[in-house]
Amino acid sequence: MVRWFDAQGGHLDAKGLSPSGKVIDVPLHRHNVTLNTFRIDLGLKYQLSPQWVMEANVPYSTKTQEATIDEIEPVSPAEMEAILRNQDIHHRNETYVGLADMDFLIGYGRPGLFIENDYLSGRIGTTVPIGKTEEDPWKLADAGLEHLHIQFGTGTFNPVADLHYSLPLYKRLNVHASLRGKFPFYENSKTYRGSRELTYTAGLNYHLNDWISFQTSYFGFYQSFAYWAGEQDINTGLRFSMASVGTSVITPYNFPLSLTLMFPLYQETLYDDSDAFLDGTYEESDAFKFGPLVSLTVLYAF
Numbered sequence: 001m002v003r004w005f006d007a008q009g010g011h012l013d014a015k016g017l018s019p020s021g022k023v024i025d026v027p028l029h030r031h032n033v034t035l036n037t038f039r040i041d042l043g044l045k046y047q048l049s050p051q052w053v054m055e056a057n058v059p060y061s062t063k064t065q066e067a068t069i070d071e072i073e074p075v076s077p078a079e080m081e082a083i084l085r086n087q088d089i090h091h092r093n094e095t096y097v098g099l100a101d102m103d104f105l106i107g108y109g110r111p112g113l114f115i116e117n118d119y120l121s122g123r124i125g126t127t128v129p130i131g132k133t134e135e136d137p138w139k140l141a142d143a144g145l146e147h148l149h150i151q152f153g154t155g156t157f158n159p160v161a162d163l164h165y166s167l168p169l170y171k172r173l174n175v176h177a178s179l180r181g182k183f184p185f186y187e188n189s190k191t192y193r194g195s196r197e198l199t200y201t202a203g204l205n206y207h208l209n210d211w212i213s214f215q216t217s218y219f220g221f222y223q224s225f226a227y228w229a230g231e232q233d234i235n236t237g238l239r240f241s242m243a244s245v246g247t248s249v250i251t252p253y254n255f256p257l258s259l260t261l262m263f264p265l266y267q268e269t270l271y272d273d274s275d276a277f278l279d280g281t282y283e284e285s286d287a288f289k290f291g292p293l294v295s296l297t298v299l300y301a302f
Contacts, residue, residue, distance in 0.1 A: 004037040006291040012072070016082030017089065023144045026082050027073035033091045035150075038062045039100075053107045055123065058130075059100040063150055067091035089146040100131040101153040103160060118167045127158040127182065135190055136228045149235055155188025172207040176217075191229040195236050198222040203244070211250040219244060219262065225270065237270030240290060255300055262293040 010033050016026035043057040067087055075083065105125030113120045131153020140147035162180035169175050180199040187193035203217030218241065225237040246260035267289050 001296045002037075002039045002041070003294045004039075004291065005293070007035040007037070008289045008291070009033040009035065013083075013086070015086055016079060017085035017144055018082060019085075021144045023086070023142070024082060026079045026086075027071075027075050029072050029075065029083055030070040031087060031091055032068045032070060034066045036064045051108055051110060053109070055103070055105045055107060055125075057103040059102070060098070061100050061152060062095060062097045064095045065091060065150065066093050086144075089144065090141065096148075096150055096152075098132050098152045101127040101129055101158075104128055105160065115167070119165070121164045122162065124159075124161045126160060127154070127156075129153050129155050129157060129188070133188060133190055133192065136192070138228055138231070138233075151192075154184055154194035155190060155192060156184055156186055156194065158182050158184045158194060166205070169204075174205045174207075175203070176205060177202045187227065187229075193227045195226045196224040213248045215244070215246045215248070215260070217244045217246075218242075232271070234271045238267060239270070240267035241265045242290075242293070246295075255298060258295075258297040258299075260293075260295040260297075262295070264290050264292065 010031050012028060012030050014025060014028045016024050018024050039059055039061045041057055041059045043055065046054045048054055067090075069080075069083055069087060071080075103125060104127075105123040107121055107123035109119065109121035111117070111119045131151070133153050133155040134148050134151050137147035137149050160180070160182050162178060164176070164178045166174050166176040178199075178201045182194075182197040184194040184196060198221070200220045201217050203215060205213055205215045207213040220241045221239065223236060223238050226233040242262045242264055244260050244262040246258060248256060248258040250256050
């Protein structure tokens with residue numbers, strides 16, 4: 001279970017919507033958007049042999065979006081109504097729920113690869129497109145129609161690969177690192193092609209005794225641009241990093257529990273909007289700036 005708090009987004013705008021649904025010019029203002037996410041992942045792992053494993057993961061998400069308007073230039077009551085109508089087709093105060101794309105992976109693990117008690121594992125597989133996808137939001141916005149940028153899937157099968165390595169340092173102290181990539185290579189039936197993603201981590205794990213351990217890690221993430229009908233989606237494309245601390249406990253009933261807290265360190269969007277306002281379009285990236293994250297993991301073997 002993962003809870004992500006108060007991701008912040010928004011953009012400048014100078015468009016409104018008339019009562020008849022026509023896009024019109026209005027004074028400059030800003031859309032502010034907050035997104036809170038709760039996600040549950042149900043993972044199943046089957047040990048094919050001491051080295052080989054088969055895994056599947058099905059995520060279910062709740063995404064709560066809240067939107068407000070900041071006035072920048074003076075606005076009349078009629079213009080504010082037009083601004084709010086336009087906001088409602090872009091960003092609504094709503095909660096969205098649904099399954100996200102699942103993962104299906106085959107993994108191989110080998111202990112003692114370089115030294116005694118180290119461990120290397122690798123997995124390859126694909127995402128499976130079970131998450132809900134949206135129609136092109138940019139075309140709908142230009143037509144003054146309601147749309148949604150939040151998606152629960154990509155609508156495509158995307159190759160996935162990852163590597164994990166752990167190494168004993170001193171007594172009960174281990175160091176670990178991982179690398180994971182997702183590589184969409186074609187667009188779905190709604191002309192969307194998802195972002196390539198790269199996740200990398202490094203950290204330490206200390207076993208205080210046989211039933212409790214502590215972890216700290218650095219988490220990095222890179223996301224390329226996604227595309228609609230071959231055109232960049234400026235709300236995608238970013239780099240960010242987080243620091244995490246956590247603990248794992250073996251309960252009396254052999255249910256290992258892990259609690260992790262993650263805190264943002266750095267975020268950078270890839271879209272350059274430094275000249276976005278020169279032609280009056282106010283085209284500005286709406287990529288979210290992420291807040292803190294809390295994760296709880298429960299394992300059970302049978």
